[in-house]
Amino acid sequence: MTTAIDLVKRGISYSPVGEFEEMRFEKIHNVIFDNSNVASVIVANEIAELIRKKQKENKKCVLGLATGSSPKKVYEELVRLHKEEELSFSQVITFNLDEYYPMDKQNFQSYNYFMHECLFNHIDILPENIHIPDGTINNKDIHQYCIDYENQIKEAGGIDFQLLGIGRTGHIGFNEPGSHLNSGTRSITLDYITRIDAAPSFLEIDNVPRKAITMGIGTIRKAKRIVLLAWGINKAQIIKETIEGDISSNVPSTYLQNHTNTTFVLDAEASSELTRVKTPWLVSSCIWTENLKSKAVIWLSELLNKSILKLTDKDYNNNGMSNLLIEEGHAYDLNIKMFNNLQHTITGWPGGKPNADETKRPERAIPAKKRIIIFSPHPDDDVISMGGTFDRLVEQGHEVHVAYQTSGNLAVSDEEALKFAEICQEMNSSEDMSNIIKSIQGKKKNAIDTLEVRKLKGLIRRSESLAATRYLDLPDQNVHFLNLPFYETGTIRKNMLSNDDVKIMCSIIENIKPHQIYAAGDLADPHGTHRVCLNVLFDAIEILKSKKFMDDCWVWLYRGAWHEWETYEIDMAVPMSPDQVLKKRHAIFYHQSQKDGVLFQGDDSREFWVRVEDRNRLTAKKYNDLGLADYAAIEAFKRYKP
Numbered sequence: 001m002t003t004a005i006d007l008v009k010r011g012i013s014y015s016p017v018g019e020f021e022e023m024r025f026e027k028i029h030n031v032i033f034d035n036s037n038v039a040s041v042i043v044a045n046e047i048a049e050l051i052r053k054k055q056k057e058n059k060k061c062v063l064g065l066a067t068g069s070s071p072k073k074v075y076e077e078l079v080r081l082h083k084e085e086e087l088s089f090s091q092v093i094t095f096n097l098d099e100y101y102p103m104d105k106q107n108f109q110s111y112n113y114f115m116h117e118c119l120f121n122h123i124d125i126l127p128e129n130i131h132i133p134d135g136t137i138n139n140k141d142i143h144q145y146c147i148d149y150e151n152q153i154k155e156a157g158g159i160d161f162q163l164l165g166i167g168r169t170g171h172i173g174f175n176e177p178g179s180h181l182n183s184g185t186r187s188i189t190l191d192y193i194t195r196i197d198a199a200p201s202f203l204e205i206d207n208v209p210r211k212a213i214t215m216g217i218g219t220i221r222k223a224k225r226i227v228l229l230a231w232g233i234n235k236a237q238i239i240k241e242t243i244e245g246d247i248s249s250n251v252p253s254t255y256l257q258n259h260t261n262t263t264f265v266l267d268a269e270a271s272s273e274l275t276r277v278k279t280p281w282l283v284s285s286c287i288w289t290e291n292l293k294s295k296a297v298i299w300l301s302e303l304l305n306k307s308i309l310k311l312t313d314k315d316y317n318n319n320g321m322s323n324l325l326i327e328e329g330h331a332y333d334l335n336i337k338m339f340n341n342l343q344h345t346i347t348g349w350p351g352g353k354p355n356a357d358e359t360k361r362p363e364r365a366i367p368a369k370k371r372i373i374i375f376s377p378h379p380d381d382d383v384i385s386m387g388g389t390f391d392r393l394v395e396q397g398h399e400v401h402v403a404y405q406t407s408g409n410l411a412v413s414d415e416e417a418l419k420f421a422e423i424c425q426e427m428n429s430s431e432d433m434s435n436i437i438k439s440i441q442g443k444k445k446n447a448i449d450t451l452e453v454r455k456l457k458g459l460i461r462r463s464e465s466l467a468a469t470r471y472l473d474l475p476d477q478n479v480h481f482l483n484l485p486f487y488e489t490g491t492i493r494k495n496m497l498s499n500d501d502v503k504i505m506c507s508i509i510e511n512i513k514p515h516q517i518y519a520a521g522d523l524a525d526p527h528g529t530h531r532v533c534l535n536v537l538f539d540a541i542e543i544l545k546s547k548k549f550m551d552d553c554w555v556w557l558y559r560g561a562w563h564e565w566e567t568y569e570i571d572m573a574v575p576m577s578p579d580q581v582l583k584k585r586h587a588i589f590y591h592q593s594q595k596d597g598v599l600f601q602g603d604d605s606r607e608f609w610v611r612v613e614d615r616n617r618l619t620a621k622k623y624n625d626l627g628l629a630d631y632a633a634i635e636a637f638k639r640y641k642p
Contacts, residue, residue, distance in 0.1 A: 025276065027243060028242065030274075031265055032268065047161060061160055062159050064161065064163060065119075066096075067096065067114050069528075078119065082124065093131070102136065108448075133149065158224065166239070176252070179252045183216030221258075226261065230265075230270040236273040288323075293328075300319055310627070316331055344362065346575060349363065350392055352368070364554075373508065373512055375537060376404050376520070379406075379591070383584065389558075405505075412593050417457050417460065418437065465479065472587055497535060502540055506540045514553055515554070517553060517554070519557055520558060521640070542642070556638070559636070565637075576634065
């Protein structure tokens, strides 16, 4: 078993919870990092150390490699180590986990294409040492092909280091629920949830292949060392089931519990459901920070279905929090304190209430009229995620600006674009519009849109955004379309952030000199558009932090249509009346291209406006259940402090 000492020797920071304490719940060793970038660099350096060690011994280094969003930063760091620190891959042999079937090697959605784009094209690995399952193999030859793939791994001496990601079904590789412990490389039918998660890369689920070729569980478990990466809140539940649950074929990743040298490398979001993270007082004694106190009291209230003010000493003692009472005194005093803290997050004045006591409100009273930027990753996140707060800010006289960070052109269907193109052609016939119509009608499955079609789709999103902001009485001159370059690839795979992206963000912030910034903090996918748009904001803030106006700038993070902040994380809760809920709904409706049959909907069949209304109502219900006022809906925000 890999120990804490082994990890420290390799530069991997170990969780402060004691090994024996956490093992009451956890059956797989894991380490947790604040962010995936730092974690990825450390994993890449472990791989590099292994390669160099094997080179000194004049041996080949055999790597098992994964695809998907999780290992991207690992590969980026390996490329950097090759180019800047002379890490050679000339003695490295690689075996990839899987490939869609059928799938052409040159298709930009293939894992063959992914691996060459992310790693192989940029290092000195020998082409004959690269092994990726072949998605073009004849169906009748697949069985023998898989046997041969297994034999190639054996002939290479077995896998020294296996890098894994994990799917929401618990699949590793494409070993879906039902996979056998001793399974080898084979053809497999993909689970519906796996195909749903892959749908954004293929533009819609109907384009996602139904089959794949994958290494088996038995093959993976023969690796001498396994490191599994998991980033984002979407992976939190399956990580908990894998690390703390029983071994089951229904969750194939649990088979790793019996591997003697496996480490799960997690970011904060992916680890959030683990017992020692979610309820650390059930694992060991705690250092009771104010945040942890709030988390524990709210958890206890929800567990017992009691309002905060009704909790008793016995409730705390019976649920692992006796030491909290020793620190705080009587339950009554603690309850009052926590109740007041939560009460002070609620405000109908998100820009601050003039001439009010600031100590009891989440925002400053001064200046009474603030300059505000609402950053929206896509052209509808502003109204979907904070439409009620947006409306309040405008009504209360603040100078509100909305900045749409990307064009959102990827999320407009061909049918929607064709409708607009045909209307334009009917109104004013032109050769350009005729070419756009032909391009859409002749588009092959999974093909990239032409530049002209992407421009049309971007204009559709822009016109919808202006319709919504006008409905909320925002002047057109306060609406900004940034069109950050990283997004403009025509595919779901975006470019790396560049100085151009950061300069655009710095420019608008410096021009407006805001007192408030609102931004999307929805980090379900560490490589999704929301994550990238937040990272570029943080980069801009880092550059501008020495500017005088930044001393007065507060940053508030909202979440999207899928998730909400946990109650204990909320720093500002903005209640909405039933009329405001309806007004927000109408603002969302102006984004017609996203209303019916929207692309990238995930496995939630509800339309965005339904999802967000349900979420806002649930937030309000949680506050009411804790003993606070009963509102129709609440939008929630967390303050970001650099």
